[in-house]
Amino acid sequence: MGKATVIPFGPQHPVLPEPLHLDLVVEDETVIEAVPQIGFVHRGLEKLVETRDYNQFIYVAERICGICAMGHSLGYAETVESLMGVEVPKRAEYLRVIWHELSRVHSHLLWLGLAADAFGFESMFMHCWRLRERVLDIFEKTTGGRVILSVVKVGGVVRDIDDAMMAQVIATLDGIMDDYTKIMNTLLTDTSVKNRTVDVGYISHKDALALSMVGPFARASAVNYDVRSFGRGAYGDLADFRPILDDGGDCFARVKVRCLEVLQSIEIIKELAAKMPAGDIEVAVKGAPADGAQASNVLEQPRGECYYYARGNGTKNLERMRMRTPTSQNLAGMTSALAGCDLADVNMIILTIDPCISCTER
Amino acid sequence: MAFASKSPWVIHYDGSSCNGCDIEVLATLCPGFDGERFGVVNTGNPKHADIFLVTGSVNEQNIDVVREIYNQMVEPKVVVACGICACSGGIFHDCYNVIGGVDKAIPVDVYAPGCAVRPEALIDAIVKGVAVLDEKSQALKESKKRGE
Numbered sequence: 001m002g003k004a005t006v007i008p009f010g011p012q013h014p015v016l017p018e019p020l021h022l023d024l025v026v027e028d029e030t031v032i033e034a035v036p037q038i039g040f041v042h043r044g045l046e047k048l049v050e051t052r053d054y055n056q057f058i059y060v061a062e063r064i065c066g067i068c069a070m071g072h073s074l075g076y077a078e079t080v081e082s083l084m085g086v087e088v089p090k091r092a093e094y095l096r097v098i099w100h101e102l103s104r105v106h107s108h109l110l111w112l113g114l115a116a117d118a119f120g121f122e123s124m125f126m127h128c129w130r131l132r133e134r135v136l137d138i139f140e141k142t143t144g145g146r147v148i149l150s151v152v153k154v155g156g157v158v159r160d161i162d163d164a165m166m167a168q169v170i171a172t173l174d175g176i177m178d179d180y181t182k183i184m185n186t187l188l189t190d191t192s193v194k195n196r197t198v199d200v201g202y203i204s205h206k207d208a209l210a211l212s213m214v215g216p217f218a219r220a221s222a223v224n225y226d227v228r229s230f231g232r233g234a235y236g237d238l239a240d241f242r243p244i245l246d247d248g249g250d251c252f253a254r255v256k257v258r259c260l261e262v263l264q265s266i267e268i269i270k271e272l273a274a275k276m277p278a279g280d281i282e283v284a285v286k287g288a289p290a291d292g293a294q295a296s297n298v299l300e301q302p303r304g305e306c307y308y309y310a311r312g313n314g315t316k317n318l319e320r321m322r323m324r325t326p327t328s329q330n331l332a333g334m335t336s337a338l339a340g341c342d343l344a345d346v347n348m349i350i351l352t353i354d355p356c357i358s359c360t361e362r
Numbered sequence: 363m364a365f366a367s368k369s370p371w372v373i374h375y376d377g378s379s380c381n382g383c384d385i386e387v388l389a390t391l392c393p394g395f396d397g398e399r400f401g402v403v404n405t406g407n408p409k410h411a412d413i414f415l416v417t418g419s420v421n422e423q424n425i426d427v428v429r430e431i432y433n434q435m436v437e438p439k440v441v442v443a444c445g446i447c448a449c450s451g452g453i454f455h456d457c458y459n460v461i462g463g464v465d466k467a468i469p470v471d472v473y474a475p476g477c478a479v480r481p482e483a484l485i486d487a488i489v490k491g492v493a494v495l496d497e498k499s500q501a502l503k504e505s506k507k508r509g510e
Binding site: 012013017018039040042043044045047048051059064066067069110113127129130133136148356 | 373374375376377378379380381382383384385386387388389392393394406408418419421423424427431453454456457458459460477478480
């Protein structure tokens with residue numbers, strides 16, 4: 001047994017687009033302990049509710065994270081709407097969910113690429129990002145933005161998708177299916193992928209529950225938890241929704257769950273597009289949240305359950321806005337999966353929780 | 363600029379950005395916009411890099427990291443501030459933990475605005491950065507000549 005040494009990992013590291021620092025305590029090639037240090041991206045934006053009113057804050061909320069931008073603006077808007085008792089038109093709910101599921105497709109494609117890059121499969125990274133560009137094209141056509149959409153407002157949505165545009169969206173999604181199936185088959189059957197992912201970073205079902213893991217990370221350890229299955233908003237109108245589970249608990253299972261979730265999201269978009277009701281896309285919201293009124297909300301982000309809390313004080317500005325993001329839930333699972341792994345697998349394990357540091361630190 | 367005098371290698375660091383600009387930096391180098399056809403290669407090593415792409419503003423925690431990466435880069439080097447947060451702090455300029463744009467920490471040569479910065483703007487900024495790189499390397503050569 002060698003002497004324990006500490007290897008710093010990050011904050012600037014080729015595998016991470018974001019700054020996360022880990023002190024890896026290693027003995028020979030085995031990681032004994034991983035101590036995360038965060039705070040590089042902390043901006044303190046929850047405090048901005050004091051200077052921005054609840055309509056302006058939605059632009060701050062969606063800039064919590066550029067990957068889950070749509071989800072955060074949706075989660076924030078839903079929280080404020082329940083704080084003020086606003087009923088959103090059905091069509092707006094459908095449009096919100098369609099954009100939210102599209103952003104899940106783009107987020108998972110982004111992640112599949114980064115994961116492939118983490119084990120040195122660079123051409124797969126390029127292929128995944130090539131498909132992701134097609135989803136971003138949909139965003140650009142329907143909202144005008146590529147990553148920051150600015151399409152949700154308190155009381156509805158800003159833009160409508162008409163039938164001709166919706167047909168184009170579906171056609172684009174159908175167009176990527178062929179390529180996506182090929183990518184998925186490679187990721188799920190290729191031996192070189194399996195060598196790097198099977199039995200790496202195993203977390204049992206019991207540990208996943210004990211560590212309060214959420215999202216695809218938990219669902220890969222057979223934790224049956226997905227906020228979408230509560231059936232709120234347009235999700236309630238789906239004919240059938242079952243979370244995608246896998247009992248593998250290793251990196252391979254996490255790749256598999258996310259691969260299948262892309263297909264599931266595309267199915268959801270198609271179903272909702274077919275059922276799309278006619279009507280208004282927004283209601284006028286007047287007044288301010290009552291003094292002492294409180295509301296909370298959960299939303300299934302691409303990375304897992306995100307919790308929102310808001311409290312009013314009788315003025316246009318909120319008293320308090322608070323989020324608990326999926327990555328902060330999953331950090332405990334990540335450090336526990338890192339303990340005892342090989343140094344070469346650290347990249348892969350860190351990526352399989354799909355860390356979103358700017359969500360976590362805000 | 364009629365031709366690029368060299369293939370600029372870039373290094374990317376996320377200051378305190380929201381990820382929007384980071385994924386646009388990566389998207390610039392991926393199929394779709396394909397910065398690599400101009401020879402732009404993403405490297406993880408500051409010593410190999412010519413152009414430093416910084417996204418997001420600086421804060422107390424990361425200002426030393428930004429300076430450290432800049433100091434480890436070899437002359438001549440160019441800094442591109444990608445996105446409005448890196449230029450001035452953007453929507454987060456009045457947050458308590460935001461010092462301001464990247465130019466509060468290191469000298470910035472090219473500013474690429476946008477929230478999030480568009481890949482077209484980034485490619486433009488990198489091309490402008492190559493021109494600055496040429497100027498700097500010329501100046502470096504001349505100062506060496508004078509030194510001899």
